[in-house]
Structure formats: structure tokens, C-alpha cells
Amino acid sequence: MMRVVTEEMLEAVAHEGPALSRGRASGQHGPAETVGERILPGRRNVTLTSLAGTMRRRGFGEEAISAALLAENEAKCDPPLDQGEVRGIARSVARYESGSPEVERAARDGSHAVTTVVTDEAGTLLSDVQPERVGWLWQGRIPRGKLSIVDGDPGLGKSAMTTDLAARVSAGLGLPDGSPCEAAGAVICSAEDGLADTIRPRLDAAGGDPERVVALATVLDGEGMERLLSIPEDMPLIEKAIERVGAALVIVDPLMAFLSGKTDSYRDQDVRRALAPLAKLAEKTGAAVVVVRHLNKSGGKNPVYRGGGSIGIIGAARSGMIVGADPDDGDRRVLAPVKNNLAAPAPSLAFTLQQADNGAVRVEWRGETGLSAGDLLAAPRDDESSALEAAQEFLAELLADGPVPHGEVVAAAEQAGVSMRTARRAKQELGVRSVAVREAGTRGVQVWLWELPGDRDDQPDEVF
Structure with a gap:
């Protein structure tokens, strides 16, 4: 049976928890101080989660928590959260037993960890997801x-x-x-x-x-x-x-x-x-x-x-x-x-x-x-550089931290919009070396690495 939430009960819960009535000292974690009666963007979810945790700690169920959060959201959140998001907070908190560590954490600091529910099932049924409008x-x-x-x-x-x-x-x-x-x-x-x-x-x-x-x-x-x-x-x-x-x-x-x-x-x-x-x-x-x-x-x-x-x-x-x-x-x-x-x-x-x-x-x-x-x-750009200059810049940054396998160079060049033909020209201009990595006792090359000059000038072009 759903417990009816009266204004007096909501006020008592609000004063029991930190979410709605207490300020926050500098550097202290937990729900932030409201400005007057307004709960500003950036702290709305945390504040409502804290209220939900406090209510769940006192034995309220999902319907009662949802009703209270919706009322508080409309009255104090500026601007209000989407109603589906508010109901989602109530559902997430109500799934835990009263007095559980998850509920205590939600009541204490509005932790969003309660929104992650671990089950034995793989994935999330879309029927469990509350549709929300994009803000x-x-x-x-x-x-x-x-x-x-x-x-x-x-x-x-x-x-x-x-x-x-x-x-x-x-x-x-x-x-x-x-x-x-x-x-x-x-x-x-x-x-x-x-x-x-x-x-x-x-x-x-x-x-x-x-x-x-x-x-x-x-x-x-x-x-x-x-x-x-x-x-x-x-x-x-x-x-x-x-x-x-x-x-x-x-x-x-x-x-x-x-x-x-x-x-x-x-x-x-x-x-x-x-x-x-x-x-x-x-x-x-x-x-x-x-x-x-x-x-x-x-x-x-x-x-x-x-x-x-x-x-x-x-x-x-x-x-x-x-x-x-x-x-x-x-x-x-x-x-x-x-x-x-x-x-x-x-x-x-x-x-x-x-x-x-x-x-x-x-x-x-x-x-x-x-x-x-x-x-x-x-439109023409005053500082338009050639494709070769762009490829040189790309290679210099990609190889700055050390040798990179040829396959990764190809993939990164594609993502950056640099053709491999131009990349090879840039490689020659920069003096980039190709280093063969071979497994000891075998003839074939295991992988080719591209590296900037100076990385291993004293090393051979083959590594075993």
C-alpha cells in the first residue's frame, strides 16, 4: 500500500537530510547549498537523490518518493528537471532496501552510484528506461x-x-x-x-x-x-x-x-x-x-x-x-x-x-x-597550407612519443584525413625511419614500426 506524503512529513524528511535545508562548507562533499529556495543546475540531481535516499531510509516506497521528488522539483529546481528523469531517481533509490549502504550513501551525499543497478542479466531492457526529453x-x-x-x-x-x-x-x-x-x-x-x-x-x-x-x-x-x-x-x-x-x-x-x-x-x-x-x-x-x-x-x-x-x-x-x-x-x-x-x-x-x-x-x-x-x-584561406605540410604535422605529433606500428599509422591517417600517399611523402621529408621487428629464429617481419629520426640513431633498422 502506498504511503501518502503530507506536507508536514516532507518537511520533516527535508530537515532530517542535508539536501534541502543545509549549507555546504567550502570543500565539503555532498548536496550544495540552495540559493534561497532555488536549486540551481549542476546540483538538482544530487539534491533530489539525497531527498530520495532520506525518504527510503524512513521506509517510503517508489510511488511516495516519486510524488515527493516531483513536487520538490517543480517547486524549487530552477529550471525543473524532466519528470521522467525525476521518476528515474525515485526508481533507482527505491530498488535498495531501507538501511542499505546504497541508500545511506544516497541520503548522505546524493551519490549517483545508486543509479547503477547490478543484476544477473546482460544489458538493460528498454522497458526499464524512462524516456527523457533532451535539455x-x-x-x-x-x-x-x-x-x-x-x-x-x-x-x-x-x-x-x-x-x-x-x-x-x-x-x-x-x-x-x-x-x-x-x-x-x-x-x-x-x-x-x-x-x-x-x-x-x-x-x-x-x-x-x-x-x-x-x-x-x-x-x-x-x-x-x-x-x-x-x-x-x-x-x-x-x-x-x-x-x-x-x-x-x-x-x-x-x-x-x-x-x-x-x-x-x-x-x-x-x-x-x-x-x-x-x-x-x-x-x-x-x-x-x-x-x-x-x-x-x-x-x-x-x-x-x-x-x-x-x-x-x-x-x-x-x-x-x-x-x-x-x-x-x-x-x-x-x-x-x-x-x-x-x-x-x-x-x-x-x-x-x-x-x-x-x-x-x-x-x-x-x-x-x-x-x-x-x-x-x-572559401580561400589566407593561411592555407599544402597537404604535405599537413601530413608532416600529423606525423610529427603521432610519432612524438615513440615508434608506432605501420597499421596504426594507416588508421590514424585515415581518421585525420591524410592520404597514405601524402603521408609517405611526409615520411621522406621528415626522415622518418621504418624499423623491422622480427621474432628471433624466424625470417618474416613481425611488424614494421615508423619512428622519428633521433629516436634510435644508434640502433639498426631491424630489431630482434
Whole structure:
């Protein structure tokens, strides 16, 4: 029999658990402090999970927990979570026995571990999955809780544009196409722009709220030395920054600067292993994560293959866009869709870069344009490099950490849009050596390795 949840009982449960009524000291884990009666993006799932755990600890079943969470979601979550997602939280917690470690963990800190249910069956029946609507930070362009990509050549305004978006989100100013935007926090991870002379002035020029924006680019290592943030190793720090301001938007600019030194950006498996935790963090917090890349020098016209590094990068993103120069107007820039796995492509938007009163670059949006991503890439580029130069750059980065089997070179070249004919020319230009690896006592070559000159200059071209 379902237990009816009265307002008095809900209030008692709320005061018993930490989720709805208690603040959180700096550095303390667990559900975050609400702002007034509002539960902001980035802490809604955690807060409702904590309430569900507290109710389950007191013996409430799924229906009662679901009813209470739905009421709390509508009353306090800003904006409310999808009802299917809220019911999913109730179902996940209610599957555990009252007093179990999983329930205690959910009540204590809103742990999402309770959403993973271990059974003896293989896979998940879709009948057990609650359908959810995709949440959007910017409809048709930047989904909440997912990865998005912005590609483009240096100097065309990618960073100015993403800072403009952060300003709009932080102050609730509305988005470039006129759609509304609820005020929320933003995290900017920038490896190329100065905080005092570039990022803060641009944010001010765009009307942003600096109280809601956290800059996170460097951390201290074990010896007290400053180093760049590393993805995926420093995911907990990014999560703390999201929690600090209730961030709905995270910008990583450029992605390659923050990838771990252990990650080869041209290897699909490396890239996916690095980006999976970032995608998981986006899903957990509900924040939209936008990563910025420079274009490669292949000169190809297919925008999907033009971003730097492995094709796995844009493969991991749910939305991809490109910033390019308007071929008919050198003063205009265009933000055009490249891919979207979650909705129909949004129209391309034009913008210009102006100087604000404080001397900073300010973005002025000029409305829709019929130019596509392909149109932007078909336009002549002032810094267009030859395919051979692109292949040399590709090989130098691929082999930087040591010899690579020929088969892996072929696969990586295909992903990077570099033909093997051009790769072989680049190999000759760079002096890359082919090293035969043979098994002792056999005649055949076990594998051929490609390696940069100087790696083993004192070694023979055959290794046993």
C-alpha cells in the first residue's frame, strides 16, 4: 500500500537530510547549498537523490518518493528537471532496501552510484528506461549535459564568441538568436587568453556577471608548481568549479592544450578514453560542455574531418559547429552547424567583432545567414597550407612519443584525413625511419614500426 506524503512529513524528511535545508562548507562533499529556495543546475540531481535516499531510509516506497521528488522539483529546481528523469531517481533509490549502504550513501551525499543497478542479466531492457526529453542550453545548438564542439581557424573569433555566450548565460541576457536564457554560472578553461587583459574585459563588454563566472586553467602540482589543467585527470577540479557557481556552461578552449600528456590526439581510442570522463561529468552535473578546436591543415571541404586531432573527438560530441569567415564579407564571421545528433540543424548565424568602450573585443550578432559549413571551408584561406605540410604535422605529433606500428599509422591517417600517399611523402621529408621487428629464429617481419629520426640513431633498422 502506498504511503501518502503530507506536507508536514516532507518537511520533516527535508530537515532530517542535508539536501534541502543545509549549507555546504567550502570543500565539503555532498548536496550544495540552495540559493534561497532555488536549486540551481549542476546540483538538482544530487539534491533530489539525497531527498530520495532520506525518504527510503524512513521506509517510503517508489510511488511516495516519486510524488515527493516531483513536487520538490517543480517547486524549487530552477529550471525543473524532466519528470521522467525525476521518476528515474525515485526508481533507482527505491530498488535498495531501507538501511542499505546504497541508500545511506544516497541520503548522505546524493551519490549517483545508486543509479547503477547490478543484476544477473546482460544489458538493460528498454522497458526499464524512462524516456527523457533532451535539455538545451541553446536550442538546436548546445545541449545540456552533453559535449559540443566549436571548430575554426585561429583569429576568427571563436574565443570571443564563447566568452559572449558565457556572459549571456551568467547574466540571463538571452541568446544570440533571441531565445531566452535563465541566469546561471559558467566555467571558462582558457589556455590562450589572459584573465585580466582579455577574458574579464570581454565578459564586461558583453554585459556578463563576473560573480557567476569561474576561470580555471592552471592548478598546483605536488611540488607547488603551476601546471595546466589536465583532462581527464583533473575532472574533480572542474566539477568543483561547476558546483561553485551552479554552472550551466563549461568552455574548454582549446581542447588540445588541456588533454593529458598521455593522450595522443590522433588516436581514436586515446581521445575517447580522455573525453569519456568529461562527457560523464556533463551528464552528471547537467552542464553543457563546449570544447574549442583549431582546424587542421588538410584543406578538405568536409567539415566533419576538418577539426584537429582524431575523428573520435567530434564523434564523441553530440553537437558540432564551425566558425569561419564570410566569403562575401571579410568583416563578418559565421557560426554554422556541422553535426547534430539530437535535433535538426539550427540555422547559421552571422556576427562581427567590434571594439567595446573598454577596448575589448565585443561580438555583435547579425542574424541568420544561408551560408553552410561547407561554404565557409570552400572559401580561400589566407593561411592555407599544402597537404604535405599537413601530413608532416600529423606525423610529427603521432610519432612524438615513440615508434608506432605501420597499421596504426594507416588508421590514424585515415581518421585525420591524410592520404597514405601524402603521408609517405611526409615520411621522406621528415626522415622518418621504418624499423623491422622480427621474432628471433624466424625470417618474416613481425611488424614494421615508423619512428622519428633521433629516436634510435644508434640502433639498426631491424630489431630482434
